[in-house]
Amino acid sequence: MKKILAIVILAGIFSAPLYAGNPDRRGEAGAYELNMNGWARSGGFWGMNSARVHGLEAERINVAGLTRVKKTEVYASYALWMLGSGVGISHAGVAQTFKEENTIALHIQALNLGVIERTTTQNPEGGIGSYRPTFLNIGVSYARKFSNSIHGGVTMRMINEGIGNLTAFGFSVDAGLQYVTGPKDNIHFGVSLRNVGTPMKFRGDALATNVSIFSSTSYQLTVENKANKFELPTQLNIGFAYDFWLGKKREVSANVFKQDFRLTGLANFTSNAFGYDHYGYGVEFGWREMLMLRLGHRIETGIFSKRNSLTVYNGLAAGLSFDAPLKKDTGTKLCIDYSFRSTRAFSGTHSVGLRFTL
Numbered sequence: 299m300k301k302i303l304a305i306v307i308l309a310g311i312f313s314a315p316l317y318a319g320n321p322d323r324r325g326e327a328g329a330y331e332l333n334m335n336g337w338a339r340s341g342g343f344w345g346m347n348s349a350r351v352h353g354l355e356a357e358r359i360n361v362a363g364l365t366r367v368k369k370t371e372v373y374a375s376y377a378l379w380m381l382g383s384g385v386g387i388s389h390a391g392v393a394q395t396f397k398e399e400n401t402i403a404l405h406i407q408a409l410n411l412g413v414i415e416r417t418t419t420q421n422p423e424g425g426i427g428s429y430r431p432t433f434l435n436i437g438v439s440y441a442r443k444f445s446n447s448i449h450g451g452v453t454m455r456m457i458n459e460g461i462g463n464l465t466a467f468g469f470s471v472d473a474g475l476q477y478v479t480g481p482k483d484n485i486h487f488g489v490s491l492r493n494v495g496t497p498m499k500f501r502g503d504a505l506a507t508n509v510s511i512f513s514s515t516s517y518q519l520t521v522e523n524k525a526n527k528f529e530l531p532t533q534l535n536i537g538f539a540y541d542f543w544l545g546k547k548r549e550v551s552a553n554v555f556k557q558d559f560r561l562t563g564l565a566n567f568t569s570n571a572f573g574y575d576h577y578g579y580g581v582e583f584g585w586r587e588m589l590m591l592r593l594g595h596r597i598e599t600g601i602f603s604k605r606n607s608l609t610v611y612n613g614l615a616a617g618l619s620f621d622a623p624l625k626k627d628t629g630t631k632l633c634i635d636y637s638f639r640s641t642r643a644f645s646g647t648h649s650v651g652l653r654f655t656l
Contacts, residue, residue, distance in 0.1 A: 327572035328528035329457050329468065331409055331433050332493045335359070336377035336387030338651030341637030342617020343580045344596040346566035349476065349488035349537035353653070354393045357405050357439050360474035360490035360535060361451035364401045364441035367393045368629050368655065375635070375651030380610065380644040386410035389651075399443045401451075409433035416462065432460035439472075446483075449476040455495075457530075463504035470495030470530055484541035486564075491534050497527040532571040539564035560584040574598040574608055580615075590619040592637075604642065615639040617649075631655045 335345040337355035348360040354373040356363030371393045379385040391405030411431045415424040435458065441451030453472040459465065474490035505523045510516060545558040561583055568576040580594030594615040600606030601613050617637030624630045633653035640646045 326529065327531040328466075328498055329435075329459065329470075329493075329530050331387075331407065332435065332455075332457070332470065333531050333533060334379065334387055334407075334409075336375055336379070336389045336407065336649055337373075338375045338377070338635035338637050338649040339617065339619055339653075341377070341639060341647070341649045342592040342615055343564070343582075343594040344576075344578055344613075344615045344639065346568075346576075346578045346580055346594055346596060347488075347537065347539065347564055348474070348490050348535040348566055349486040349564060350539040350562065351488070353655075354391045354403055354405060355389075356441075356451075356474075357391070357403060357437055357453055357472070358389075358407075360476060360488045360537070361439050361441055361453045361472050362449040362474040362476040362488065362490070364393055364403055364439055364451050365395075365399075365443040365449040365476075367395050367401050367403075370394050370656040371653065372655075373651060373653040375649060377647060377649040379647050380641055381646060381648055382644040384412045387649075393439075401439075401441045403439040403441075404437075405439070406436050407434070429462045431462075432458065434458045437472075447478050449478070450474065457495075457498065459498070459500075461500070461504075462502075464500045464502040464525075466498045466500045468496050468498035468530065480541075482541065482543055484543065486537075486539040486541075488537040488539075489535065491532075493530040493532045495530050497529055499527045500525040529572070531573075534569040535566060536568075537564065537566040556586075558586050560587070574600070578613070588621050588623070590621075592617045592619075610641045610643050611647075612640055612642055629655065 335341060335358050337358055340347055340351055340355050340359055345359050351359045351363040352366030354371050374390040377387040379387050388408045391403055393401055393403035395401045413428050413430050416427045416429055417424045435455050437453050437455035439451060439453040443449050451474050455470045457468040457470060470493050472492045477487040479485045505525060507521050509519045509521050511519050540563050542561040543557040547555040547557055549555050563581050565579045576596050576598050578594060578596035582590055582592040584590040596613045619633060619635045621631045621633040624632055635651040637649045638646055
């Protein structure tokens with residue numbers, strides 16, 4: 299009955315009218331760091347693995363994947379965003395499973411934009427100090443395994459942006475669902491809705507301007523400018539993945555057999571409310587779930603045209619992971635991830651991550 303219910307829910311979501319990407323509204327949203335994925339493992343897929351993503355990095359793609367944390371997971375990742383731009387992205391978090399069916403996680407994302415020299419219209423050359431922009435969001439996630447096939451989750455995220463004496467605060471909600479079926483649990487569906495939340499608005503002393511008033515007497519008047527509100531960059535992800543298990547079966551425990559090789563193909567569609575839609579595909583090869591190689595290609599309208607494309611990326615991504623067991627048959631692992639996303643300008647985006655699981 300639960301499987302039938304899940305199929306009905308997924309069918310309803312897939313058949314519902316999707317809000318198509320709207321490039322005419324580009325530039326109207328803010329807080330785009332919410333769509334910047336610095337996690338190293340999923341970066342090799344362009345984050346297009348909403349159907350099969352698992353572990354702590356699922357918070358950025360499809361939070362339902364948190365249910366795949368067996369007990370405890372600690373993960374930290376750093377991305378050199380478009381190498382040469384001076385932008386870095388830090389991700390870190392911890393996830394904990396309790397009562398086997400429930401998982402909670404705390405995670406943080408911070409952008410490093412370096413130190414910027416302060417300038418004004420009166421001092422365009424600077425020399426009046428500097429400031430460091432702050433882009434930070436902290437999230438709390440909860441995911442539950444409703445059955446062996448149905449997984450769901452939700453994330454609440456606080457967003458903080460600061461530029462000099464200006465700050466903006468907001469909150470967003472993510473929700474996701476994953477459905478697993480097939481004779482070897484090798485068929486995966488995933489749906490997630492991200493960045494649904496409150497509009498944000500910058501406030502602070504930097505919006506105030508001193509104006510000199512001259513009449514019978516002269517005096518200074520402080521005038522406060524008003525900043526417009528901006529929306530969050532809402533996304534809808536729909537994904538599919540299929541695992542091909544290859545190689546000779548081996549017995550890992552009593553009546554439990556596994557195969558050494560896995561080849562996974564996946565496809566994903568992302569609808570962006572403030573830009574072009576994305577769609578793409580990828581493949582991952584795994585050996586004993588210890589060594590994994592992945593390749594992805596993301597496409598959007600005009601991506602092959604320098605004139606019409608809205609992104610500096612050209613769509614290609616690749617990555618690898620090595621999961622080293624620390625204790626036999628305990629699930630304790632130390633995992634190293636790396637990914638690369640190619641760009642037309644700069645030198646691509648490089649991400650590296652270190653994961654510890656119990």
